Amino acid sequence: MIKAPPLVPASPRLEAALDRMRRLHPVVIDLSLGRIERLLAALGHPERRLPPTVHVAGTNGKGSTVAFLRAFAEAAGHRVHVYTSPHLVRFNERIRLAGSLIGDDDLADILEEVEQANGGEPITFFEVTTAAALLAFARVPADLLILEVGLGGRLDATNVIDAPVVSLLTRISLDHTQFLGPTLVEIAGEKAGIVKQGRPAIAGPQAEGLVEQVFIDRAAALAAPLSLHGRDWSVAPTATGFRFHDATRTLDLPPPGLMGAHQVHNAGLAIAATAHLPFPIGEDAIRHGLDSVEWPARLQRLTRGSLPDMLPAGWDLFLDGGHNDSAGEVLAAQLARWAADGRPLDLVFGMLGSKRPLDFLHPLAPHVRRLRAVSIPGEPNSVTADDAAGFARAAGIDASAAEDVDRAVAELAALGRGGPAARLLICGSLYLAGTVLARNG
Template identity: 50%
Template sequence: MDPISDRLKARHPQRIDLSLGRMQALCAALGNPQDRLPPVIHVAGTNGKGSTVSLIRSIAEAAGLKVHTYTSPHLVRFNERIRLAGELITDDHLNAILDRVEDAMAATGGEATVFESTTAAGFLAMAETPADLAIIEVGLGGVLDATNVIERPLLSVITPVDLDHAEFLGTDLAGIAREKAGIIKAGARCVVGRQSEPAMDEIERRAQQVGSPLTVLGVDFDAWSERGGLAYQDQTRFLDLPAPALSGAHQFDNAGVAIAAALELDLPEEAIANGLKNVFWPARMQRLTAGKYADMAKAADAELWLDGGHNPHAARALARVLGDRHAKAPRPLTLVVGMLSNKDAGGFFEALKGLDAHVIAVPFEGNATEPETLAAVAQGRGFGVTTAANVDEALKRALAMDAGRILICGSLYLAGEVLGASPETWPR
């Protein structure tokens, strides 16, 4: 078990409650650390936030900058959420910071959710640790997310907006985009990933309201795969760069957004190239090559992949990646899938149904969909299905069926369990 997660669960409400009043009061009691951060890049969106954060960080660090990051959720240890000048925060440091957050709450008679308290802790730790840049990922939505107490970002970034967290954000795409666009602030340029028309309309409306200039992928700049590398072009330059070290065509879009942000920071082309080559972000079409599960696959001459995507938009990206890989190197495909019960399993499998794959449904610790229920949804989309009690059993069954390519997917929580069992593969 993770001791920091255990501490937070014991002391703070687990609910998600989108509002800013508690967070503003807590930050005020701590001396408003969010106003003492290094220059901030604030990142919102439905998919690609974490990959984009990791790409910008990798580029900035290649340029010699010291970079803080705040991301969520974590995969194995809570400390993954807070990176100070390039290093994960230690247990001792995080516990000491959380003590101060809880003392501030007690002094004001206030309350804070887990995400609010840890966001405040992240801001406090970052404000007190020297760095050149802070990259802050929105947790949920934008307007009322706890990170949106940041009033003066250097840059805002919005990655693709799609449907997810319907119980909090609804199912109206324009309304979801309106929430995400709430991080756009007066005077700060916003770099925008590729969007649907309803989402882009809302982003443009917010930018006009606050007077924020936009730089939009597919309009002001573009990025694409070319001759094994990445081509980037905007209105003044063309860059011939290495492909990002993250699998999937969608990562070229994420890399394009990161490059546009890096160019706003005047980072050199050499740093951009090195950052793309060296970026690492676990559980995003990650090839597992070490640990007990990888060893099982290797013994059967099978590929083993891991991805935490959990909504239809992410599944569409997975379908493209797997389809491209099959076209280049055909191998029998098995999907080991576990999903939270509040996710759109039907939409997820609908996006994957063009694949010739067998599905093995598994549970994981937490509010997971029962494997039998998940298998029935997959079967309804035309997949052959099996259930298993855990990932170990699922891999044994897949390998017994001569699967040559296995993808474990459907939830970051499931991905965290897999990485936790294979410490050689999880975040560095």
């Protein structure tokens, strides 16, 4: 069971600091390295004093791959820094220092220090908070830093690392096309920008060979050793879990602790990465990490709180933050497995306007009994509930709008009461998932 992050309000001082950071640049997403390079220089270049670093880019599976690798390293007794985004409930979730989330006071201190060094110059929220995270990582001893790209790769604020111990490339799909380009090849080129001169890189399974060719060409141009899924390493399901194989080992392992067949690929990519770490990760640590891994809002089952309490006896409630075509495909695969026991499935769905709702919903449609659409609270770029319901109907799903998540869950529960025990999945956005976790307590 994945544990939801605790609902702890940030201190007023931290909230004020984060609010000031948001006002430093009028454009939320403005991909560039110049601003953060200037700020890091003013801070004394903390990016040059980091622990050995694994850099992770891709469209789908970045967070889960990070979670697996962290679990393996910690199971082997090592201190691990982790940087991820976005957060679900508290901003502190983005910065994990040697195993623990950064505290409010420490985060406020370091944000104020970075703010002073920035001197009021324009810089995006992600850039200034990434600089704060790198400063914290440079000051707290650890054995490993796992650094997740925010958006893209080549011009992402995290791409100030010159010599990662290994760069990881997860599955590429169509997302953020307005910033990264309209084709998989263009998006893959942006993601491959994290591969560095002479440093090893590992790529997970890809939907198209053209994406792999982008990685091969980038690695060759930089004399970077590249390990490709299907050529240099592989994973395959077995009756008792899955098998990982590369040139040096074959491991028969239990199923990953995160739900979904796609998590075997994310776990496999993390296992492949362990060969490049500055310390050994044995099979026992991998097994323990597979069991103990935690990553909220990825097919997370919610068993306690106000939302599960609304459901009839025997119903199950799940939460997933996937929001693009590939996420829809892997969710659909899980829904097909669920459908084998004959239990109906209902959805609560909300999505940001920058996404492609039909690409996400089409694979799910054959498995869904009915859907209630909601807008995402506090997100001006949310698709309206009425429009989201329209997209669902266009995908072939019986759908209507609901006022909010509570009303959506209550309506679906009322319609299903007296019938067979059903499953209910809330999906479509990490931002929606965050509000659900906060609301559910």
